[in-house]
Every structure is written in C-alpha cells, then in structure tokens.
Amino acid sequence: MTLEEQKEIQQLKQWLMQSQHQAVISGCNDILRRTREDMRVSQHILKEVLYLKAVAYRLLADVNSAIETLNELISYFPDYARAFQELGYCYLASDRKRAAHSFYQATRFNPALLTAWLQLEKMYKADNQSQALALCQQQIAFLTSLPRALLGATDLMHEGQLHKAEQVCRQFLASNEHHPEAMMLLAEIGIQLKVYSDAEFLLESCVTLYPDNDRAAAAYQNLLSKLGKFPDAVSVAKKRLQYAPESFTVKVGLAHALVGVGELEQAIDIYRELLSENEDRPAVWVALGHALKAKGDTREAVNAYERAIVFADDFGDAYWSLANTKTYRFSDELLAKMILLVDAEATKLDDEIHICFALGKGFEDSADPTRAFAYYERGNRRKKRTLQFDIAKTEKALQAQQQAFTKGCFNKTQGCQAADPIFIVGLPRAGSTLLEQILASHSQVDGTMELHDILGIASSLSHQATPYPLNVSALSNETLSKLGEQYLRQTRAYRQGAPFFIDKMPNNFIHIGLIKKILPNAKIIDARRNPMDCCFSGFKQLFGEGQEFSYSLNDIGRYYNAYEKLMDHWHSVLPGEILTVQHEEVLDDLEAQVKRILAFCGLTFEEACLAFHKTKRVIKTPSSEQVRQPIYKTGMGQWKPFESYLDELKDVLPARS
Template identity: 25%
Template sequence: MNDVARLMQAAERAAAAGNFNEARKSFLRVLETGEHAEALVHLSYIESKIGSYRAACDYALRAYALPGLSPALMVKVLNRLRNFNQTSALHELIGRFEPQRLDARQLHAVAAQASYLGDQQRALDLLDLALSRQPANAPVLLARAQINTFLGRFDEAEHDLRDCMMYNKGMAAIWWTLARLRKQTPTSNHVEELRRELKVARPPGERAFLAFALHKELDDLGDIAGAGEALTLGCKLKRSELKYSTAQSRALMARLKAAPMPEVAAGGVDRGFTPVFIVGMFRSGTTLLEQLLGGNPAMLNAGELHDFVTSMRYVADYQSTGFLDEDMVRRAETMDFDEVAEHYVRGVEWRLEPGQTHLTDKLPANFFNIGYILRALPDARILHMVRDPVETCFSNLRELFSGASPYSYDQAELAEFYLMYQDLMAHWHATFPGRILDIHYAELTRDTEGVMRGVASHCGLDFLPTMVDPRSRVQSVATASAVQVRSPVIVREVPKWDPYREYLAPLIRGLGSQAT
C-alpha cells in the first residue's frame, strides 16, 4: 500500500469517527502529493461539517475541474456542486458524462441534477437509458412521470405511473403525482384505493402524500367535507416532521426591517442582462406571470433559482438556516455586495442564449431579500405578485411542498406568516419607493393585456401580443403549477376557497381584516 492510500484510509477512519480536524489534516497531506479528487470531495464534506461554506464550495469546484473522474466519483462531485448551487459547473460536468458508462442508479442520479438545471429533455433521455437497463425500476419510472409532467406530457406521465404501480404500488408519491395530473371524475378516480393505502402502516411523510392526494381527488368530486378531513390529516402528518417557529419568523422579519438598507440608484454597472425577480407568497400566481413574460423572446424564463441566496452564503462564508436567518442579516451589514453581484451574475449568465436580454428569477421567497437584491443589482426589476389573502393561504395549505414553506401546514401559523410577509412588503415599498411593481392576480386574469403592458414597461421590455397567453412559449415548468399553467388564463367568479369557508375559520380568523 502506498503513502497516499494509507493517508486516505487514516483520514476516512477519522472522518467516520467524527474526528473532522484529524481527518482534514490527513486529506490535506494527500493533496500535498497532487490534486486528488476523492480527497477533495471528502474535504468539501468536512468543511461543510465544521461550518466553512466557502472552502467547502471551493474544494468541490477543484474536484470538478479534474479530468478523468470515474462515474461514481462524478456523481459525488455533482452532489457537492448541487449543494452549493454551482449550476454552471453542474451543467458542464453533466455534459462530460458518457451515459453508456453509467449504471441505472447513476443515470437516475445524473437525471435528477439535469432536471434541477431545467434541462428536462436531457433528464428524460437519461431516465430512458436507465429503464432500458432496468425496466422494472419504480423510482426511475416515478422520476420519468415527474419530468413528463414538467414538460406537459400528461398522458405519458400517467402511463409511467401505471407502470410504476406494477412494480411498487406502495410508493406513496405515485398517488400524489397521479392525483394532480387531471381532474378526477365519479367514474374515474382513486378514492377507495387511497383510503385503503392510508390504513397501511407508513412513516408520517409517506402517509402525507396519500392524504393530500385524497384531498385533491375528493375536492375534484365535490366532497368538501371529506376533502377537508383529508387535508387536516395531511397537514397534521406533514407538520409533525417539520421544525418551524412563528417566534423565529417574527424575529427574522423584525431584524430585516431594522437592518440598514442604503439604496443604490439604478444605472450602475452593465451586467449584460437585466434580472427580473418575481417574488411573493408561494401559490400567488408567480408561475403564471413568468410564463406570460416568456411570451417575449428577449426574456429567458429561468424558473426558481437559488443563486442570490447562495451568492450571499458564499460571500458571507456562512450556511444560513433555511432561506435566510438572523445571523445572515447581521453578517450582511458588512457584506461586499459587489462581490455578491459578481457571484450571482457568474452563476446565471450561462443560461442566456443570443438575443435574450432579460432573465426571470422566480423564487417567491426572494421577498426576504429585496433590499439585498437592490443593493447588489441596482438595475434589477422587482415584480411582486399579490393575490387574495385567503385564496393564497388556502392554496398554500393544500399544497404538499418539499420543505420550502414549513409554516403552511397549520392554519394559525400560516395566517401569522402571511401577515408578517405583508408587513415586510410594506416596509420594502416604503424603503425603495417605485422600485417594486405590485401585480394583482385578479387584475392580471381579468385584463391580461393591460397589466402585461405595465409589467413590460417596468421591465424595460417591448410588449408583444404573445405576452397575454401563458401557452405561447411555455417550456418546462418544474413547480406546483406545472399542470395549471398549460391552460389559458382563467377568471374565477367564485374563489376556490369559498366552499371551504367553514373549514377555514381558523385561517380567516387569523388573517383578521385582511380576509374581508
């Protein structure tokens, strides 16, 4: 055994024992002999463990830059790059893969990263290759169904899910995905099957998938009482797995409002494109607005990007808890926002194609970061989607998120969070007058052209007739609105929440005057 192998073994033993400082020393000794991809990946994990965000990211980038990575190691590097949202490097490394060298598990892993980048067709191709090797692979079939949903291929998605059930009917996520594909009817639904599956002993998160699916199907069938009961169960199950504190949210909002936020006048450095941040509560219509903006070919619909928050993390050398926390707000007081801007631009500009002058960054929770966005990117445009409070909150309540909104599974907590969000937005408007354009969902659906003319003007875009129909240039949509956005703009005379008025009493009471 050579010296490098002995050092690697010693370092791995130390890391497994939790002795990260000793492991770090041994891995660094390996690097003294030359760049070593496996050691760099280990160091990236160790630096994350000891709280050094920037060093962890840099080690991952050094590993990515090495040629000749084995398939197994490339998958590990991809995971590290994804952790730091290094999307340009992710994109380039995926392009280096030789798919024929990968087994089905590795193909599935790479497909997930391609989907994260928005390259749904590449993800689909990789999954197809995985299935050619393992046709009975239920997780791959489920992933394929999700990709086909993002691409609007709903019949193919349903076929994938049916095949998936043949191999593993117990995967709860299958039922949730299937329920969302279409409106269920009295002659074609899965209600009894879902009720049977809910009786099977499963972890709370798995049962939550089934309960939310049952809620959706009963709602389709007009069984409001049954749908409300299923939603109550789903929310209780999901909430039991999450850590959320209303007091912490309130403290964060207060810290943000008290933080110094000097405005930088627009017209600074030319970044080569105009970022357009679409913010608001989840389920407020942000995806619809993005798709309408995408009707102009000068606009790139980039989807829900995490680049701004990860740019702040990199510059602060700090992994914030959740999307933002009080410590990050404190660190931001001395942060170099020019460096934040440079990091952000490097992270997103690779997505632009010739002729595209604008890019949408549609992560709703960026409403936390409006002050920081305008400091780093003075020429950014901020579009704030506003929807009826009860309708917005009800839509959040009945959506099973992956963890993005832990406040949304309890009516009282959801109402309190909504009021805090609304108060913070009022603060941003007062701090940055004229920099944020509110777009009201009801007006957007009733006078789409009139509203979009104002939006285009605010963004510095020409208005085009193709900006009034979300289907005009719709591409992949990897959000909860993947099904709805394939339809024309819908005007509801009776809000979706109205039949649930009695059920939503705690939410309406919590919203107070905002619910009237």
C-alpha cells in the first residue's frame, strides 16, 4: 500500500469515528471507481474500502446496502473474518439464524475475534445450545486470559498482517521471556511466513521448557509432520500419550504420525479403536480412508469415506477423498445432493471448495465438460482467494537459482560422496509416481515418499545475511558434506535396507543445484509430461497443501514455463547429470524407457520393473490407484474436451496446444 493510499484509508477511518458516514461512503465509492479502472491497486485497499463502506451503511441504518456491500466483499475475500462479523451485526435485528451463522463464520476464520464469540455466547444461551455454549465459553476464557498484546498479535495474524503480528509478539517476548503462549504464537506466525526452522526451534524449546503443555506439544508435532519429519512426530506423539493416555486427540495425532512413517497397520488399528468407541467421528473415518488407500485397500477406503458422509453429509473432504481415488464414480443422486450442498448458505468455505473439485471430477466422469469445468473453475477461484500467492515472486525465486548456480560452481569431489538417493523431480501430476513405482519394484531400490528434507535444508539456509540460494557457493566443503550426511541421516527411517532409495518430492527440481553441491553422486530424474495435460491435471487437483500456483490457469502456465526454463539451465550447467523422462514415451514403450532409466541409475534390468503394478508398497499420492494397474493411456489428452475453456492457459503456452 502506497503512502497516499494509507492517507486515504486513514481519512476514511477518521470520518467514520466522527460519524460522517455519508462522507465515508462517497470517499469509498471514489476509491472503488479508481480501483476497478486500475487493477494494479492493491487488494488490501479493496478489502479496507469495502469494509469501511459497509460499516458506514450499517451505522446509517441502511442495512440492505451494508449487506450488499459485504456480500461483494466476501466474494473477493471469502475468508475475511471481519466481513462475516459485520454481516452478523447487520442481521441481528432481522434474522437471528443468519446472524449466528455469520458470527460463527467470523470465528472460524479468525478465532481471536472476541466480540463475535461474545455475540455467539448470548445466542447459544438463549437457544439452550449447551454443547456449543461450552465450547464458546472455553474460547472466551482462553482469549480473555491472554495478555492484551498477545490477543492483538493473534488478531493481526489471523487478519493476514503477519509482519505486524511478529513485531508485536517479539516486543512482548523481549520483556516476557519464554512466555509459552507467545512462543507458540510466534512459531505459528513463522509457519505462515514459511520460516520453518525458526518455528521448529521455538516449539522445540517450548516443549522442553513446558513438557506438560499439550498445546505446545501438539503444535510441535503438527509442524514436524508438515516438514515431513514423521519419525520425530511419532516420538513427540508417544510422549504426549504418556501424559494423556486416554486423550482422543492425542491418539488421533499418534495415528496420523504413524501413517507418515508408513506404519499403516498400527494407525488403522488406532482409528478403528476410536471409531468402535464412537462412530460419529467423520474426520476419523476420512483419516482411516486415507490410511487404507495408502495401503492399497481402495474398496475399504471408499467405505470409510462414505461412512464419513453418513455422519456429516456436508463434509467436503469426504466427497473430495472419494473423487481423489480417481476410480470412484458418483451416482446421479449423489451429484444432485452435492450441488445442493455446494450452494447452501450453511456450507463452510472449505467444504464448498472440496465439493466443487469433487463435482468437477464427477461431471468429467459423466462426459459433461461444461458443468465439470464450471465447478473446477469455481473451486480454484475460491481456493486462490484464500491464498497470498504471487506468481511473479515465484518466477523471481526460480531465476535466482539460475544466478546462484553456474557451471563452474560444481565440484564432484565436494560434498557427501554417497550415491544412495535417486531424486524424481518435476511438476505435480507429471507421472512421477509411475516412475517411482517402476524403480521401487527393483530389488536394489527402496521406495519412500515425497520427502521434505531437501526443502528443509534449503529453508535452514534461507535466513542468513546472504540468503539462499546465493549463499550456497560460499559454503565450505565441510559444511556441504555435513548437509549431505544430515539428509541421509534424516531419511534413513524411511528406508528398508536397499542400497538405493527414491525421494519423490516434485518441488526438488528447484533445488537441484543444492542437491548436487551436497550430494554430487545422487541421481536426478525429471518427470516430464505434455504441458497442456500436466497443467490442466494440476488445475483439477485440490492439493493437501502447497502447490499454490495450481489454482489459476495463468499461474500454472507461467509456473510450467519457469520450470522448463530452470530445467534447461540445470541441463546446461550439469550436463549428463539429469535424465528427462517423457511420460508419453513411457506409455508408448514401457520396456525401452525402463531399461533407459535403470541404465542411468546404474542398475541391472529386472522384469519386476515392467510388472510394477504388482509391487505392494505404501503410496500416498493422488496417483496411488493408477500405478497399481498396468500401463494405460486414458490420461493422455484429457484436456481436449475442455479446450474451449482453456484459452488463458493456451495463451501462456502458445506453442504447445
């Protein structure tokens, strides 16, 4: 936001405090007119102006205009908590049910909105909703117990003002060292800023200082899982269980961590035990389904997802999980039900997004590309508006890799000399799971999963005087070797004893320079797919986390271009060190490509690699069911029925349509 824009907003707020409501509305309309003419105006301005305009209308008792303005605001920013809180005030006098729903939505998107919780408390008391009232009062008690500065910082964090929140939190910690709530809050801010190493240190310290604080332990375990440090997450979960052996949430946390390390039977046993105590736990049914799907038991996984819907028929994750098996087919009756749910006012934003993607898959399977694309586009649009993703920043980050790593900076005698890892990189939905399954069928290769360890090492190098990747060239040989050894040590828990193992984190394509500095003998395979197929397949996929570029056709096309450009650079500075495998060529001539891949990895040919679909192993990616079948080509050209809707993508990839 420019200084001039800040002055305009401040003037509007001053008029509002002086009850010059009409002046606020006129001033807002002037800014909005300019905003719509100049799309370079910041989104923050649009949010602030529409909000102030709505408040001014409500204070003028023009509730209808206030509601209309708020609905426009929410269409742009569907997770803006204060817009829902204001909507609650607008409905208080005329529609208590809508008011309650609006306040509830506000607390979902910003749990620090004490005034919204207090309004809900009044309503729950009046309606004798004892269970909801108890949870509400619990949150009110927690918020009122927080020091004023931490409550303010928590509010700022949930409003997306992360740097301001960090500043307030650090100031508080300067005079209140080791305050547990402040340490946890600063860690959460760090996670949102993707400063994962700092967040991990804070939470580890908090757990050490306050071993009986389960909120801190749970936050630490969740971060470890997010970073792919599942063995450590299991260790934390087991310690939590010692303090609270009967806790439902602790048992669920342990099961989630066990899934992460591939201990599926133990996890499934825990989920089933919890469901035997109480079947009305839809999130546990979905978690059980994920574990069963990773194990290869798709039929039982589908049953688990369907049971989740029985207990919560608007649970979007259950519908998307069914669609994400890639083999499930929705009935016409279920599609009709999902359409009603996705348009229902009571459906939560996250559920709406999940159901939109499921409907897209359902109508695509029904050969109705018009309706399928409408729901894919709606789900992507809603999801993108909850993210703060800037493709231009990502393009610059990939360009920085090219600047940091030149041909002369690589020395095969430096770094850890182990040749164990085989990295499979590329874009999501490019066929990397198939390549992993082929290689994991070899007797000398362990399949693992999408390991986060290279991303973690890159993150640990990011917050220094000279930031990553520009600082890698200055690292000593001793440091490079230690980083390579650290990677091998951290990934050992995922191996089963074979000489080689696979790391199938697609995003590692960004960090090939780092990989080759710390592990010069590692093999790197680039999974490549037809750009239109790859990009559209990514657009149709609702990812668990990350891959923010995939929720816009323009973004995903630009990301693909940046990926290709960076891969060209890696090939030029590391000639012969990367094998590009085209997905379509694998489908056309499996045996030739398998022999080519094995030769590159220095492995002898084994027939089992051709019968990869018979290999039983844990697979947790969306392609898990597809690679448990023999080669088929139905995935090729899936974008073509949607061609008339993909001009935005084709314009970015003009030579590849």
